[in-house]
Amino acid sequence: MSGLQKRRQQQPVPTDGGFLERPLIESDDIIIDILSRLPVKYLIQLRCVCKSWRALISDLHLVRKHLRRAVTGVNRNSYRLLISDSPFQSIDYEALKDVGVCVQSSFLCLQLPVTLERMSVVGSCNGLICLKGNKGEVLLWNPCTRVTKMLPGIACFYFCPKFYGFGYDSTIEDYKVILGGESTTADGMMIAVFTLKSGLWRTKQYLDSFKLHGQGCLVNGALHWVELKWSGEELRPVLSSRIISFILAEENIVPLPYLHIQSYISIRIGTIANRLFAYLFNDVSLSDIAITVWVMKDYGVHESWTKIIQIPLKSLRQISMNFVNIICILENDEVLMSCDSSYLALYNPKENTLTKVLKTPTNLLTEATMYVETLVSPVIGGGANI
Structure with a gap:
C-alpha cells in the first residue's frame, strides 16, 4: 500500500455536511482519474448517488487533479x-x-x-x-x-x-x-x-x-x-x-x-x-x-x-x-x-x-x-x- 493511500485511510474526508469516515481503496485511483475528466456539473450530480460517491468526489486528490486538467486546458469547455x-x-x-x-x-x-x-x-x-x-x-x-x-x-x-x-x-x-x-x-x-x-x-x-x-x-x-x-x-x-x-x-x-x-x-x-x-x-x-x-x-x-x-x-x-x-x-x-x-x-x-x-x-x-x-x-x- 502506498503512503498516499495510507494517509487517505487515516484521514476523514471533508464534505459540506461534515466528515465521512469512508476510507479510499485501491480502485479509487482509477475512478478518480476518470471523474477528473468530467465537467463540474456532472460531478455535482454524481455526489447525490450515495455517501461513498459523495466522499470520493470531495476527496482532495480528485479536486486537485480536476483543477489541473481544467487550468491546463485538458478538459475542454472549462x-x-x-x-x-x-x-x-x-x-x-x-x-x-x-x-x-x-x-x-x-x-x-x-x-x-x-x-x-x-x-x-x-x-x-x-x-x-x-x-x-x-x-x-x-x-x-x-x-x-x-x-x-x-x-x-x-x-x-x-x-x-x-x-x-x-x-x-x-x-x-x-x-x-x-x-x-x-x-x-x-x-x-x-x-x-x-x-x-x-x-x-x-x-x-x-x-x-x-x-x-x-x-x-x-x-x-x-x-x-x-x-x-x-x-x-x-x-x-x-x-x-x-x-x-x-x-x-x-x-x-x-x-x-x-x-x-x-x-x-x-x-x-x-x-x-x-x-x-x-x-x-x-x-x-x-x-x-x-x-x-x-x-x-x-x-x-x-x-x-x-x-x-x-x-x-x-x-x-x-x-x-x-x-x-x-x-x-x-x-x-x-x-x-x-x-x-x-x-x-x-x-x-x-x-x-x-x-x-x-x-x-x-x-x-x-x-x-x-x-x-x-x-x-x-x-x-x-x-x-x-
Whole structure:
C-alpha cells in the first residue's frame, strides 16, 4: 500500500455536511482519474448517488487533479466569462471563438446566495471569484458548486479601498485577498491581506503612496496595476506610466520596467497565456491606430515588451463604439472586447475586421472576468497545489 493511500485511510474526508469516515481503496485511483475528466456539473450530480460517491468526489486528490486538467486546458469547455451582475451571467469561453454559432444559448444565469450592493469583482483564481460590496463586505464564491464564504469585515481605509486583488500564494499553499488604499490612521498607503487558512486580516503600512485603482491583474504569482502620472508643462503635460506589482509570496511592492511609448492617452493591462499584456489607447489626432497591444514575453524584462496587435480607428468606427475594454486575446489572436457596456465584439487582426458577437441581456461588468469551472472550496481552499 502506498503512503498516499495510507494517509487517505487515516484521514476523514471533508464534505459540506461534515466528515465521512469512508476510507479510499485501491480502485479509487482509477475512478478518480476518470471523474477528473468530467465537467463540474456532472460531478455535482454524481455526489447525490450515495455517501461513498459523495466522499470520493470531495476527496482532495480528485479536486486537485480536476483543477489541473481544467487550468491546463485538458478538459475542454472549462473556462467561462462572467459578464454581468444584474443578475450574474456567464458565457462559455469556447462559444466565443466561433461567431457562426448562437452564443446567446451559451448564457448561464448564476444565483449568488448573498445580497451585496454595488458589487465589484476583486479577482478570480482557480475557479473562485472574490467579490466586494460598497459597505466593505468581501465574499469568496465558487459559481459552479454555489458555495460561498463571507470574510470578516475590516475598517482601516479612508472611505473605501482604492485597489484590490485575489490570488494564490504557492509558497504557503493558500489564497490571499488584497485590499489597498489610504489609511485612516497614518499618512501613506495601507494594504490589508486576508489569508484563507488563518481566516484573519493583516495590515501593512507603506510610506510611499502609489496611485493605483481597481482590480489587480494576476500573473506570475503577483498582482499588477497601472500607475499613471502626468508631468511636464501645465498646458502640454506628458503622460508616463508604470506597472506596479504586488508579489503575493513576499507581500512586497515592485515596479516593473517602464513601457516607453509616446502619444497615448490611456493604458490598461491583461493576461494572455500567463503573460502580461498592455493595451494603449493612442492619440488618434496623431495616428490612425486607435489601440496598440504589447506583451511582456519575459516577465520583468524591459526588452521583452513586444508589439503584437494594432487596431485601426476605422475598424472601431465600423460599429460606432465609444467605450472599449479588452477582455482577453484568444488562441487564434482574435481580440475579445466589451463595447459601450452592452456589447461583446471580436477583432480579427488577420482580416482587420471587428464583429459584434452578442448584445448582453444586462449591462456588462466594468471588469468582465474569466473563471475556470472547478471543485475548489471557498471555505477551506484546497486543490490549488497543482
